[in-house]
Amino acid sequence: MKNGIILYTREDYKKNQWFAERFIEEAPSQGMDIRLIFTDLIALGSENGRLFIQYGSERWDTPPDFAINRSRNSGIARQLELMGCRVFNSSVVTDVCNDKGKTHQLMNAHGIRSVKTLYGLSDWENHGMEYPLILKTLSGHGGNEVHKVDSQEQLSAFVAAYDGQILIQEMCQNPGTDIRAFCLGSEIIACVKRQSKDSFKSNYSLGGKAEAYSLSERECQLVMSVLSIMEFDFVGIDFLVDENGEFLFNEIEDAVGTRTLYQNYEMNIVEIYLSYIRNNLVK
Structure with missing residues (x-):
């Protein structure tokens, strides 16, 4: 035992x-x-x-x-x-994936495309990006602490409120839609498409809708490229979808929620994860 x-x-x-x-x-x-x-x-x-x-x-x-x-x-x-x-997941995965700046730094260094992202700034007034912007805290999750920012005054207020522990991004041209790939080790378990008609946030916990989604071969290759960068156990890899239907990397959920998985697929992810853990302990 x-x-x-x-x-x-x-x-x-x-x-x-x-x-x-x-x-x-x-x-x-x-x-x-x-x-x-x-x-x-x-x-x-x-x-x-x-x-x-x-x-x-x-x-x-x-x-x-x-x-x-x-x-x-x-x-x-x-x-x-x-x-x-x-x-x-390992301490390395947890450290990187719960800091959005570190996550974008690592993924973009390996050629994984995302919207333009800035982090680690000291002078937020001269960021060189056009409004509206999307502002996120570095450690937020579940769509919390994500804001649409329309002016320098709003940005300054959020910088002060979050003590500068933020990143800013260009707003995707197709807001309110994302794809989450649930991954276990080096395998893709399932995917869901999350959408919101009322918000630029597609998170299910914030009222977004979710449905099963089948990756194209090109999309599958992109997810596998992300999986090759770190030794993940169980994570959710999120992508935005641009105006041309192309995936743009968004973030990786370390302690990924599974409600949309249970809602759209008949699978016992706990049993699958425990089996994976058992097999990895005997290596």
Whole structure:
């Protein structure tokens, strides 16, 4: 029996309790035992040249066999990895994919096209881009902290509100539509097309609609190009669609939501993911 943990913030667990409990309930059928762990009870420590984790009143000198990180916390993931625990997704994936600036930097460095994007600026007044702009915080997810900006006054207000931890982008010519590819390891599991008639945001959690989507051969090759850049476990890769129907890279969701997957496909992604984890632990 392999012993594992699933990491959540309390806020995310409240929103995703059903999904989290599926892992715990289905784990024994895969020869695993999984325990729910809340990140706010964790302290990372070191003593006498060795790392440990304090969890409430417990001290872990030996890590679990594996961890499913749904918390977006790369620091905890890194500590677990250094102690010998296999973490899904890795700390590197979590670190990069929860910083939109780092994600665009890496993807565009490998030739993956996106809309024009600026990040890491100190002088936001002279950005050289035309309004309207799309402004995002570097660490936002689920469509939160994404804004349409129509003027320098609005931009300045958001820069101050978010302490400059933002990026700005040209607005896609086909707003309100995106494609999400659910990927496990080096495979594409399924895709959905998300649309909103009322907003430039297509997120399902914000009222957008989703339907199953079949990738063309060209689109499939693009997703596979993204998958070749990092060693992902389970992620969602999002693309905008330009006025010519071509994909433009948007972002990668590390702790990807699965509601649209369950809504549009008859598959047990928890069972599939647990099987993937089991197979990777025996390598």
